[in-house]
Amino acid sequence: MTSTYSLAVVAGDGIGPEVTDQALKVLDVVAEGAGLTFDRTAYDLGARRWHATGETLPDTVLEEIRGHDAILLGAVGDPSVPSGVLERGLLLRLRFELDHYVNLRPSKLFPGVPTPLADPGEIDFVVVREGTEGPYVGNGGAIRVGTPHEVATEVSLNTAFGVERVVRDAFARAQARPRRKLTLVHKNNVLVHAGHLWSRTVEAVGAEFPDVTVDYLHVDAATIFLATDPARFDVIVTDNLFGDILTDLAAAITGGIGLAASGNVNPDRTSPSMFEPVHGSAPDIAGQSKADPTAAILSAGLLLEHLGHAAEAQRITAAVEADIAARDGQPRSTQEVGEAIAERVAAEVPVA
Amino acid sequence: MTSTYSLAVVAGDGIGPEVTDQALKVLDVVAEGAGLTFDRTAYDLGARRWHATGETLPDTVLEEIRGHDAILLGAVGDPSVPSGVLERGLLLRLRFELDHYVNLRPSKLFPGVPTPLADPGEIDFVVVREGTEGPYVGNGGAIRVGTPHEVATEVSLNTAFGVERVVRDAFARAQARPRRKLTLVHKNNVLVHAGHLWSRTVEAVGAEFPDVTVDYLHVDAATIFLATDPARFDVIVTDNLFGDILTDLAAAITGGIGLAASGNVNPDRTSPSMFEPVHGSAPDIAGQSKADPTAAILSAGLLLEHLGHAAEAQRITAAVEADIAARDGQPRSTQEVGEAIAERVAAEVPVA
Numbered sequence A, B: 001m002t003s004t005y006s007l008a009v010v011a012g013d014g015i016g017p018e019v020t021d022q023a024l025k026v027l028d029v030v031a032e033g034a035g036l037t038f039d040r041t042a043y044d045l046g047a048r049r050w051h052a053t054g055e056t057l058p059d060t061v062l063e064e065i066r067g068h069d070a071i072l073l074g075a076v077g078d079p080s081v082p083s084g085v086l087e088r089g090l091l092l093r094l095r096f097e098l099d100h101y102v103n104l105r106p107s108k109l110f111p112g113v114p115t116p117l118a119d120p121g122e123i124d125f126v127v128v129r130e131g132t133e134g135p136y137v138g139n140g141g142a143i144r145v146g147t148p149h150e151v152a153t154e155v156s157l158n159t160a161f162g163v164e165r166v167v168r169d170a171f172a173r174a175q176a177r178p179r180r181k182l183t184l185v186h187k188n189n190v191l192v193h194a195g196h197l198w199s200r201t202v203e204a205v206g207a208e209f210p211d212v213t214v215d216y217l218h219v220d221a222a223t224i225f226l227a228t229d230p231a232r233f234d235v236i237v238t239d240n241l242f243g244d245i246l247t248d249l250a251a252a253i254t255g256g257i258g259l260a261a262s263g264n265v266n267p268d269r270t271s272p273s274m275f276e277p278v279h280g281s282a283p284d285i286a287g288q289s290k291a292d293p294t295a296a297i298l299s300a301g302l303l304l305e306h307l308g309h310a311a312e313a314q315r316i317t318a319a320v321e322a323d324i325a326a327r328d329g330q331p332r333s334t335q336e337v338g339e340a341i342a343e344r345v346a347a348e349v350p351v352a
């Protein structure tokens, strides 16, 4: 049996295209071994297009992308474009329009990876970050801009519908993991309206998952534990902004954003999910073959898993783990890393 | 010459009273040597009063406190009180009513202090956290609470007036430090209205401080650098919520919240400033003499500095540094730590 998937590829800006190339290379090797085909359509979106046409994400392009089975994204953003234009107009627009309400960010300290922590312990948790609500909704504004009387607002919107579905997803993930532990992170002693909605929802949904242990941390305390006892975490569920912050810190303690993969998932499959490294476009090293493509490659693994090919996803993870264990600190180019991981995938005995 | 100050003491909940006792003990020793007198009024505020009377901060009490020269606060909050009641009704009400727009949080890794980082470098920065605006204003609400149609909002309010005054304060502090470096932390690629107000303000005020180097980090990236290269920071200026998060992480990497002091400062001196440890009320260890009073003691040092007694503040810092350097990992009671630091202060030759 062969399966053919349509894949929308948004390589984006900076190091985005370089790392995406390597992710696609590895994806192709895995696909070949598994009788899968990925029909790719590249979408030229990002800084170049914005400079040339003023467009971030035209409606027609969004509708085309919506027709695909999945999306692979590199990175978006460039200092030549005013801050926010591409992030809000392209990346966040994709996440919101395609209803990626589960922003999935696994954090695992692979053996051999350098970490800034002296005594990291066993780090293996996943952050389920809400992706379509909270302070990210773009519901803010400003008056008297540029005058001494300027007032600027940002509104965090949170709905029972939106919180419940992501909390339910997080509980299901926690239940499927050996430790079965869920930590809600919020700031419910200050952001009392949003925070209490989250707390009440976790309590209510938790009743359906009696075998999952639940605890709660304020976001500030959560950063302390990420630095001092990250092994305490199994599944973290949190809002869009707190999830953004915690997952960068989580990446830092597990070897850096060069290794951190993420999925913007629509669990209801009413639109294609999107997979991307946690890192940004890193314009300072773009075009120099210095970027680590591992996070992009692991994101392709998450894509395979989402499409139901867990064994193939596992082949990518295993190849990456083996590659990391063999790293000796010698610098390698983006291509060399991608090539090395692709070769390991090819050399593995495919899981029958 | 002797100076007499009126000091309002809000010991609060949990370990608050224990650590405040030690801070007052040390303060008295320093004061005696310097010809200063602190006339103390204790205010019984917190969980006990709320349970007994339903009051968090009666207007009359607030007005009394307002008449003092400074406030020393222990910690506020208890699990027996619904989350947010005391935080919003007491602690944040004090910060907002007394216009504590500079929430000052120094982070220094003292020699000998255990840190979770393998290679911390020289950590010595200060976070200037805005204290009267942002997502902390309490401008949110909810409809259809407890139903599947609940919607909860939190509004971040940011004004040119409020941002400019705290940014100016941060620049002045940066200018007075050897490295003269200021880092703005925000999320201006997502929270574009608030973020751009902050960025424009830093640019504008920076023109008056040409000798201060300025850079910008998104809040997520800032957490990475706090874990991987905290020595890069000198002065950080940021909003109320980001400052809350960053300063707990900063405390974690510099030995924990047992050592982190803070000042809620009104630089215009139109109302008393308030000094408190960064840690919370830690009800799990309350009443057991296990709490580390060092953060509370260092907060008393910040209080002295704010009142213009820099040399006396320095005596506290020096005594704490010496005490920390002599720590051998043996557990000491709250009282023993306070006593040891007080003795070191007494034994020091006072600065003429």
Ligand SMILES: CC(C)[C@H](C(=O)O)[C@@H](O)C(=O)O
Residues within 6 Å of the ligand: A077, A087, A088, A091, A092, A244, A278, A280, B189, B190, B220
């Ligand atoms: C680029 C930015 C808009 C984005 C976010 O804030 O979500 C990034 O930081 C991420 O974590 O994917």
Ligand SMILES: CC(C)[C@H](C(=O)O)[C@@H](O)C(=O)O
Residues within 6 Å of the ligand: A189, A190, A220, B077, B087, B088, B091, B092, B244, B278, B280
């Ligand atoms: C107790 C809480 C309201 C407070 C805050 O969020 O400011 C605390 O975390 C702090 O940092 O002082």
